[in-house]
Amino acid sequence: AQSVTQPDIHITVSEGASLELRCNYSYGATPYLFWYVQSPGQGLQLLLKYFSGDTLVQGIKGFEAEFKRSQSSFNLRKPSVHWSDAAEYFCAADFILTGGGNKLTFGTGTQLKVEL
């Protein structure tokens, strides 16, 4: 079955340090891939998305993500974290279903804490 896995439930980084959040998917082909961010008490906001082409995609707020087909991964990165980046981050994948249609599946999220 199609699935999205975010292996890290919590991550803590110091302000100014680099960040990498992991995301793996299980699927027979390449799905459409997304990263969303959720600030406390808010809904989710799209950071970036990947459909095809260049495997390194740029998003808002200085985030980028790299798609690696061989590893079925779509990891989110930021070179220098700011205190305002503290939030929960969700990876999502849109899979084509064998019976037709498509399904957007979210990972369970990674909570990012930023130490000053």
Add this chain to the structure above:
Amino acid sequence: NAGVTQTPKFQVLKTGQSMTLQCAQDMNHNSMYWYRQDPGMGLRLIYYSASEGTTDKGEVPNGYNVSRLNKREFSLRLESAAPSQTSVYFCASSTGTRAGELFFGEGSRLTVL
């Protein structure tokens, strides 16, 4: 810039009571969704409406009903609330294409006692 608006933001119910969560979007989107968010489980799709006049079950539809009232509005009803339905509920909308970004409301926190 209203985007997606959900009401109410907070609600406390007793077991067996009914209630309706309202959602409206002003982006002329075709598709609308209801998700629930529970700790450690991410977002799970309850129901969705691919276009005005259609609704379909998602992953966790039991205990819920929906109505796509018009293109703007999509409501979620709990007919007989249960403690297992304590959650944060999010409405979202999109253009309806696979590439389409989901736009989320701010959420409705529901507690069932």
